Amino acid sequence: MGRKIANIQLSEEYEGVLRKEQRSFMTGNEVVAWAALAAKADFMYGYPITPQNEIMHYWARLAPHFGRGFLQTEDEMSAGFAMLGGALVGKKTFSATAGPGNVLMQEPISMAEMMRIPGVWIIQQRGGPSTATVIYSQQELRLTTTGGNGEGLRIVYSTASHQELFEYTIKAFNTAWQYRFPTFVLGDGYQAKMREAVTLFRPEARGWRLIPAEPILRPPGVPARDRDPVHLRNTFNIEEELYDRLVDQLAAYDRMTAEVIEWEAEVSPETELLLVAHGIVARAAKQAQENLNRQGKKVGYFRPITVRPFPGSALRQAVAANPNLRLLVVESAHGQLLALVKAELYGFTNPLDSLLRPGVGITAEEIEEAVTQHGQKEAVS
């Protein structure tokens, strides 16, 4: 006899659920909960905020059946700091938040950065600033990539579909526990709430190796007898002490960058216009590109998947494909992706235009229209 939980028929022994590939039709939030389960996440600490609530709902429903934990905390700071506590004693911890919750979450994330404590955060972007809308935006790009009082030593995957939500959530756990930098899946309210088809699978069945979590504090042995006690601090007495620490961390981040950066690009020496977008807007951009290409327009496409670290050399390579290439940056924010693109293209003189709609969705038709009316408004630098 089976039992239905969160749209999936569970076998008597719940362990069997993800043994096979399973085609499903569900919301993005539900996908994330299944992905965390598949990634062998141990514990979620969370605080309600739309549009991520159902991640908590599904996880809270699933967790007890799989020996995983859930705690609803008093706020996002508490959720984030509790994640760090769990990760320190060797558990895979995660949370999900959005908007003002993402703002509060930055404090624990900065501690994670300083102390190299792994963790996975799912961000379902909503309108901003302030409480704004519970619906959608891409306005949390800057906050998620470089929020906090530090150097933004994080990895941020910007997803565009439910399949990606599933796969990058699993990947985020691996990245976080392999490199010990805070890791994010940057989704949005559309991805959170809409339903679409997705194939859930057990990562091991596809040959994906899951990186195990090791205790940083309370590893085996009696401290001061079998091993030194582990003492972790984030406060330093002198500038040089901090500087030395940061030099090491920045070097580790740089070494990691080549291994984690991901992007999609479609560009050739004939390309005249390059559409640049991330996340769900990249999906509209891709569709616009295909439509325009059918009309004989020579349009290319570039999408950073890791928005931090940013695939800068790949972007420069794409732009260098044709010296007369023009760019059109498209985003549901007022120039947050644009700023990253400009920084990466410093020294290039290609014309650059943008379609910026903060807090509002963007369709392929709107992009096509912008391309058709495209004028040379500004140069890269």
Next chain:
Amino acid sequence: MRESGRMVIREPLVNENMPLSWRKETKPHRFCPGCGHGIALKALGEVVDELGILDQVLYGCDIGCSLLSWDFFNFDSIQTHHGRTIPVIVGAKRARPETVGIAYMGDGGGYAIGAQHLVNAAQRGEQITAILANNTLYAMTGGQMAPTTLPGQKTGTSPYGREVTKTGLPLQGPELVAAIAPEGSYVARATVGEYQQLKKYLKKALDNQIAGRGFSFVEVLSTCPTNWRTNAKQTWAFLQGEMARHFKVGEFRAAETIPAGEER
């Protein structure tokens, strides 16, 4: 006496006067002379020794002068953020319940910036031990007014003395926690002026966690001669006199107060 190189404890009680769980390499400690933090932590170390839980303890210290204790002990420790020690220890305890989680903080950390964590951890009955050193001000940042500052007490941000009509009366932490914590909680106020009692309360607070009964909270009346600008005699007089008048020492909730048969 200082030893060089890696520390190895060969047999119990090599540190004659120091608790076994004190880390010799980091002594003398970094607190000012006459500071209450060192006394509270000495008591904590002795209690951990007596309970034999060195290998189970996870110790978190706040940002405040408590941050100076990040390498104070021989057990594993984490220095957190100002006010955020409780959630870090809660997260660890929830993830690995066999841990004995200790969150050590100041009155600013516990009653001001982190008050929501104290209140909610108490209300949920989190199985951790929170220890809060009440020195009536923000010491680390140079002596500003705290929720616990006494009426008329001069601090950096109450230069003419705390005016209760504008900034309220000293917060009564254990009383607040006792009012909201579920059955099985242990709540007490100790003082560094009564060392044996302090040890007794800390031991009960840890015992309560080990027995899985519930949340444990001990406020410790502490001293800060540096920011009080007091000599030894004045420091003692302020602790035992004015502070004791405003803050009642004793147990507010203990296992014995739970009706028989209802103990969890």
